[in-house]
Amino acid sequence: MTPRVLISDKMDPRAAAIFRERGIEVDEITGKTPDELAEIIGDYHGLAIRSSTKATAKLLDHAKNLKVIGRAGIGVDNVDIPAATQRGIVVMNTPFGNSITTAEHAIALMFALARQLPEADASTQAGKWEKNRFMGVELTAKTLGLIGAGNIGSIVASRALGLKMKVVAFDPFLSPERALELGIEKVELDQLLARADFITLHTPLTDQTRGILSSEALAKTKKGVRIINCARGGLIDEAALKDALDSGQVAGAALDVFETEPVTDSPLFGTPGFISTPHLGASTTEAQVNVAIQVAEQMSDFLLLGGVTNAINMPSLSAEEAPRLKPYMALAEKLGRLAGQVLGDQVRAVSIEVEGAAAALNQKPITGAVLAGLMGTYSQTVNMVNAPILAKERGLDVKEVRHEREGDYHTLVRVTASTPGGERCVAGTLFGNSAPRLVDIFGVAVEADLAGHMLYIVNNDAPGFIGKLGTALGQAWINIATFNLGRRAAGGEAVALVAVDDPVTPDVVAKLCALEGVREVVPLSF
Ligand SMILES: NC(=O)C1=CN([C@@H]2O[C@H](COP(=O)(O)OP(=O)(O)OC[C@H]3O[C@@H](n4cnc5c(N)ncnc54)[C@H](O)[C@@H]3O)[C@@H](O)[C@H]2O)C=CC1
Numbered sequence: 001m002t003p004r005v006l007i008s009d010k011m012d013p014r015a016a017a018i019f020r021e022r023g024i025e026v027d028e029i030t031g032k033t034p035d036e037l038a039e040i041i042g043d044y045h046g047l048a049i050r051s052s053t054k055a056t057a058k059l060l061d062h063a064k065n066l067k068v069i070g071r072a073g074i075g076v077d078n079v080d081i082p083a084a085t086q087r088g089i090v091v092m093n094t095p096f097g098n099s100i101t102t103a104e105h106a107i108a109l110m111f112a113l114a115r116q117l118p119e120a121d122a123s124t125q126a127g128k129w130e131k132n133r134f135m136g137v138e139l140t141a142k143t144l145g146l147i148g149a150g151n152i153g154s155i156v157a158s159r160a161l162g163l164k165m166k167v168v169a170f171d172p173f174l175s176p177e178r179a180l181e182l183g184i185e186k187v188e189l190d191q192l193l194a195r196a197d198f199i200t201l202h203t204p205l206t207d208q209t210r211g212i213l214s215s216e217a218l219a220k221t222k223k224g225v226r227i228i229n230c231a232r233g234g235l236i237d238e239a240a241l242k243d244a245l246d247s248g249q250v251a252g253a254a255l256d257v258f259e260t261e262p263v264t265d266s267p268l269f270g271t272p273g274f275i276s277t278p279h280l281g282a283s284t285t286e287a288q289v290n291v292a293i294q295v296a297e298q299m300s301d302f303l304l305l306g307g308v309t310n311a312i313n314m315p316s317l318s319a320e321e322a323p324r325l326k327p328y329m330a331l332a333e334k335l336g337r338l339a340g341q342v343l344g345d346q347v348r349a350v351s352i353e354v355e356g357a358a359a360a361l362n363q364k365p366i367t368g369a370v371l372a373g374l375m376g377t378y379s380q381t382v383n384m385v386n387a388p389i390l391a392k393e394r395g396l397d398v399k400e401v402r403h404e405r406e407g408d409y410h411t412l413v414r415v416t417a418s419t420p421g422g423e424r425c426v427a428g429t430l431f432g433n434s435a436p437r438l439v440d441i442f443g444v445a446v447e448a449d450l451a452g453h454m455l456y457i458v459n460n461d462a463p464g465f466i467g468k469l470g471t472a473l474g475q476a477w478i479n480i481a482t483f484n485l486g487r488r489a490a491g492g493e494a495v496a497l498v499a500v501d502d503p504v505t506p507d508v509v510a511k512l513c514a515l516e517g518v519r520e521v522v523p524l525s526f
Pocket residue numbers: 073074075076095098099102147148149150151152153170171172173174202203204205206208209230231232256257279280281282283
């Protein structure tokens with residue numbers, strides 16, 4: 001089926017062109033209300049957005065076919081990530097495409113504050129020529145306080161150092177080595193507030209950063225500080241900022257982002273020393289081309305090849321790795337499904353081992369596929385994206401083991417499930433590097449394809465059993481496609497894995513269970 005993508009925010013046309021070139025149907029529909037979007041979202045497999053579209057849990061409830069949300073930009077606070085993850089939707093962004101542009105906007109606003117450029121422009125164009133009103137400050141030798149020294153913060157730092165400023169940074173995750181490399185001084189927040197002539201914010205909005213410039217923090221700043229926010233509204237308490245501007249504690253503030261957007265009215269508007277732009281940080285031709293191309297390529301790789309790049313809610317899997325991992329993921333999913341169908345909800349812990357050639361691969365997608373198979377037996381909506389969190393929610397302990405050595409098979413995936421009754425293990429290999437084959441079912445060696453409808457039967461190894469089983473299935477008009485047998489020891493426990501053409505109903509299962517010597521019958525489907 002041809003995947004369909006909706007672009008719901010203004011995006012460079014190259015995004016749509018890439019989707020089309022790669023054979024994906026694309027609609028560009030911007031400016032819809034949440035309700036209007038909810039009406040159409042069900043038709044799409046991909047949603048490409050910037051910051052205007054709000055991908056809320058309510059919207060995602062309507063997104064029955066959605067597999068991926070691509071954010072052409074950095075901040076994903078307009079996406080309900082837990083809700084997307086629960087629904088098995090991958091969320092990806094483009095973490096570097098607009099960083100330079102946003103850093104440049106912060107620097108532009110710093111200059112605008114230092115020389116009161118917007119006010120001077122307005123006054124001059126009003127014919128006033130107020131040369132004496134606009135006395136500025138130099139940037140050279142001033143201290144710039146960076147709150148957040150990640151991608152954008154560190155670009156701002158390098159530009160500020162070029163302007164001969166001193167740069168201090170508060171970022172709990174900034175290592176001393178990285179600070180040294182950037183040529184900046186790592187400080188605590190209070191030190192930054194006390195020392196900075198200019199403060200610029202470059203953190204995401206989180207529970208820790210919300211209101212980081214509160215009225216208490218503003219009171220600790222150097223009198224006459226100038227503040228720039230090109231990160232996220234909500235980092236600064238806007239009411240407190242208004243008071244600080246009015247009192248002169250803060251000499252100037254430039255906001256590109258606001259607590260509520262779009263903002264059409266604010267107590268800050270018209271305050272002397274206040275400058276604003278309408279969330280323009282990423283709005284340059286270059287940045288928009290970068291993020292549009294990146295998001296379209298990433299989403300296409302995912303929808304067409306299963307490649308996962310820059311995902312917020314699942315491990316990466318490059319488009320090059322994806323084809324090599326695909327048969328392993330199919331094998332892993334089947335093994336997880338087999339274990340889940342036979343062991344049901346008795347599984348308390350699961351260990352996923354890769355051996356031989358499989359050990360050279362990225363193990364996370366293999367683990368994700370085992371969990372998706374295992375949990376898929378309890379939940380309809382489980383997939384690689386939400387399986388790890390569902391497993392965590394169920395308290396399932398997951399272990400990954402990698403054996404470089406080659407065992408009996410050149411490549412092997414083994415799934416060991418811990419149940420109250422002990423450890424139960426299934427394992428499989430790939431024939432010809434592509435065809436999944438089961439080689440071990442709970443300690444009994446077999447060689448079987450796991451496909452379609454099957455029966456897992458445990459019985460006492462005794463002459464005549466296979467005949468009775470065939471007769472019982474024949475009487476129920478169930479055709480046997482393939483038959484695989486294995487046993488622990490002659491005359492002991494035997495296992496039959498029977499592929500059948502049709503699903504086996506509970507009444508037939510009951511009849512099979514009644515056959516002499518039968519210990520267990522589980523209908524399977526793959
Ligand atoms: N105005 C606009 O149009 C744009 C805004 N942005 C926003 O800029 C912000 C920064 O983006 P990037 O630099 O790419 O992100 P990043 O993830 O590379 O850097 C964020 C930094 O904040 C630091 N941080 C996290 N919690 C912190 C805390 N409690 N206190 C101090 N530092 C903390 C992190 O350690 C990290 O170094 C994001 O919020 C992003 O959404 C990004 C692009 C355009």
